[in-house]
Amino acid sequence: MLFIKNIKELIQVEDKKNNFRAGAKMQELKRIPNAWLLIEGEKIKDFGPMESLPADLPSGLKECETIDASGKMVFPCFCDSHTHIIYSGSREIEYIDKIKGLSYEEIAKRGGGILNSCLRLRQDSEEALYEAAYERLEEMKSFGTGAVEIKSGYGLDTENELKMLRVIRRLKETSPLTIKATFLGAHAVPAEYKGRQSEYVDLIINEMIPMVANENLADFIDVFCDKGFFTVEETERMLMAGIKYGLRPKIHANELDYSGGIQVGVKYNALSVDHLEYTGEREIAALKASETMPTILPGAAFFLNMVHAPARDMIRAGLPVAMASDFNPGSSPSGNMQLVLSMACVNYRLTPEEAINATTLNSAYAMDCEKELGTIAKGKRANLYITKPIPTFEFMPYAYGSNKVETVILNGKVQ
Ligand code: NIG
Ligand code: FE
Numbered sequence: 001m002l003f004i005k006n007i008k009e010l011i012q013v014e015d016k017k018n019n020f021r022a023g024a025k026m027q028e029l030k031r032i033p034n035a036w037l038l039i040e041g042e043k044i045k046d047f048g049p050m051e052s053l054p055a056d057l058p059s060g061l062k063e064c065e066t067i068d069a070s071g072k073m074v075f076p077c078f079c080d081s082h083t084h085i086i087y088s089g090s091r092e093i094e095y096i097d098k099i100k101g102l103s104y105e106e107i108a109k110r111g112g113g114i115l116n117s118c119l120r121l122r123q124d125s126e127e128a129l130y131e132a133a134y135e136r137l138e139e140m141k142s143f144g145t146g147a148v149e150i151k152s153g154y155g156l157d158t159e160n161e162l163k164m165l166r167v168i169r170r171l172k173e174t175s176p177l178t179i180k181a182t183f184l185g186a187h188a189v190p191a192e193y194k195g196r197q198s199e200y201v202d203l204i205i206n207e208m209i210p211m212v213a214n215e216n217l218a219d220f221i222d223v224f225c226d227k228g229f230f231t232v233e234e235t236e237r238m239l240m241a242g243i244k245y246g247l248r249p250k251i252h253a254n255e256l257d258y259s260g261g262i263q264v265g266v267k268y269n270a271l272s273v274d275h276l277e278y279t280g281e282r283e284i285a286a287l288k289a290s291e292t293m294p295t296i297l298p299g300a301a302f303f304l305n306m307v308h309a310p311a312r313d314m315i316r317a318g319l320p321v322a323m324a325s326d327f328n329p330g331s332s333p334s335g336n337m338q339l340v341l342s343m344a345c346v347n348y349r350l351t352p353e354e355a356i357n358a359t360t361l362n363s364a365y366a367m368d369c370e371k372e373l374g375t376i377a378k379g380k381r382a383n384l385y386i387t388k389p390i391p392t393f394e395f396m397p398y399a400y401g402s403n404k405v406e407t408v409i410l411n412g413k414v415q
Contacts, residue, residue, distance in 0.1 A: 001064035002039040002412060004386070009073045010035035010047060011393050012360055014377040020293065020365040021357045023318035029353040031393065037074060039382040042411040046378060067414075071389035072406065075396075076376050077146025078337035078359050081366035082250075082274050082297060084151050084184075084328035085136045086129055086164045088120040091329045104304055104331065105228045105256065113330055114154065114188040121154040121164070129167045136327065137175050140335040141415060144405040146383035148177055148335075149250075149324075149367040151222055153184030157192075158208050161185050165217035176410040178383070180367045182250055183209070183218035186230050186238050201234045205241040213245035219368070220271065221247035225261035232260040239268040250366070254278040255300070266290040272322065272366040276309040277301060284317045293366040295322040296358075298343035299332035311348035322362035323355070342400035352394045382412040 010032040021028060037047040038061070094112050098104075107113045121129070133150070140148060150168045155161035161183065168181040185204040193200040212218050221242030225235040229252075239249045248271050253261025255275035262283040265273035273287075274295040287294050296309045311321050323344050327335035337359055344355035364374030372381045386407040390396070396404055408415040 001045070001060070002409070002414070003061055003064050003066045004037045004069050004074060005066060006050065006068050006070040007035040007037060007074045008069065008071055009033050009393055010037060010376060011073055011075045012356060012375050013047065014375040017371070017375070017377055018361065019370050020320045020362045022320035023315055026315055026320065026354040026357045027351060029356055035074075037376070039409070039412045042381055044376060044378055044380050044382050047376060067386065067407070069386050073387045073390055073393060074376070074384055075144070075356070075387070076360050076374055077383040077385055077408070077410070078144050079147040079364040079367060079369060079374055080140065080145050080325050080327070080335065080337055081149045081272065081322060081363040082295060082324035082326050083148055083335060084153060084326070085148070085335065086121075086133050086150060086152070086167050087117050087154055087329045088124040088129065088132070089117070089329070090333065091116060094330065098304065108188070108228065111191065115191055117154045117329055118156045118188070118190060122160050126163055126167055129164070130170055133167060133171060134175065136335060137171065137177055140327070140337070141177060141408055141410070142405065143336045143338050143403055144385040144408060145335065145337050146177055146408070146410055147179070147364065147367065147369055147373050149180040149182055149220075151182040151184040153187030153222070156185065156188065156190035158203070158211060161208055162211060162215070162217065165212060169217060176413070176415065178369060178373060178381070180219045180369070181217060182220040182222045183212045183242070183247065184222040184224070186223040186234070188224065188229060198234070201230070201237060204238055209241050209245055209247070213247065218247055220250040222250050222252060224252040225264060226252065226255050226259045227257040232264050235261065235264050236268070239264070243268060250274070254283065255306075258283070262286055266292050271368060274324070275300065277307050279310055279314070284314060284319065287314070287319055288317060293322050293362060294319055295324055295363070295366050296348065297324055297326035297332065298340050298347055299334055300326045302343055302347065303332050308347055311350060315354065320362050320365075321350075321354075321358050322366040323358040324363055324366070338396065338404060339400060341397040345397045352397050355397055383410050385409065
């Protein structure tokens, strides 16, 4: 058992569990000032205000490991529902090209971008990829992240896509973070299929998806459905094939244009549609009639200096919004969810309450973890962090750039 006492404020507490918070409810953030929390094994056993504790603690509590969190707050860990952290090398040269004015699509057309990462990843061993990704996970953890969705998509042939997914499987087995795997064979058309895009789509459908499913290597299927990448028709074919094998879609959509990606995602009951810079009334209407989580990736929009997804319009329309890091070498080389929190407030005009919901409960839903993670609730997994001394919970997005997390607890264990 682990007992945390004198918590200045316990944040994002739930009595009755919600799957997500939408619209005006995104402003709800239940907090208990001067609180205690008890962890038993891997789970949250109980919590409440300090005054509810008997002055003379029951002997079980007196004896168990105790953390005094005076002046500090406790939050549920961030759930990062969209990342590409299996990669080799970095792409800062393209970053300079971008600064000089080349667009993401222009860089991709020159063989840069995803294809650049593909060439490097194919040369790397499973072991080297595992070690690099493990280190990234550790860094993300130090910033308060407790769950991460990880995509393939830099292999772009059967052998290397499977290699990436096996790395993710090994991370699931060895990392204390909760991890979900997404098959993203349709991230880009590899160089050897240039001009033969439909043949590459056939390869994904006829060879990759069955093999991925056969080894049970993925939880979800993703497609980059956007201008210059995969069309709506191709996306439909691939999603149908994935669904046949039990892979629920979670797709890249409407980052570069009104691509129809959101609508096709909704049509196939995607768990989430992600990016969403090009979201208008029609897209919002489609999302309203769905169980699909609109997911915004503030790091990518910041790093590529793109237009921002209309988060306020979505919330005003009654939609939920999730936010994730998109950690990858091309469009968002950071997995720091505290920065995402700050960007949510500054760039998307979310209130701190909404931003916390977007990066905890709603992003947990976007990776099918909301029953276990995303809030402080009895019986949920004890994935939480204790902050350094902070004056208010709003200080978390406000004090951008520094790490306000002091102690991370995953599965009930101090990390
Ligand atoms: O989510 N938009 C597509 N894919 C990634 C970028 C991957 C890369 O550039 O390596 C993204 O931003
Ligand atoms: Fe992405």
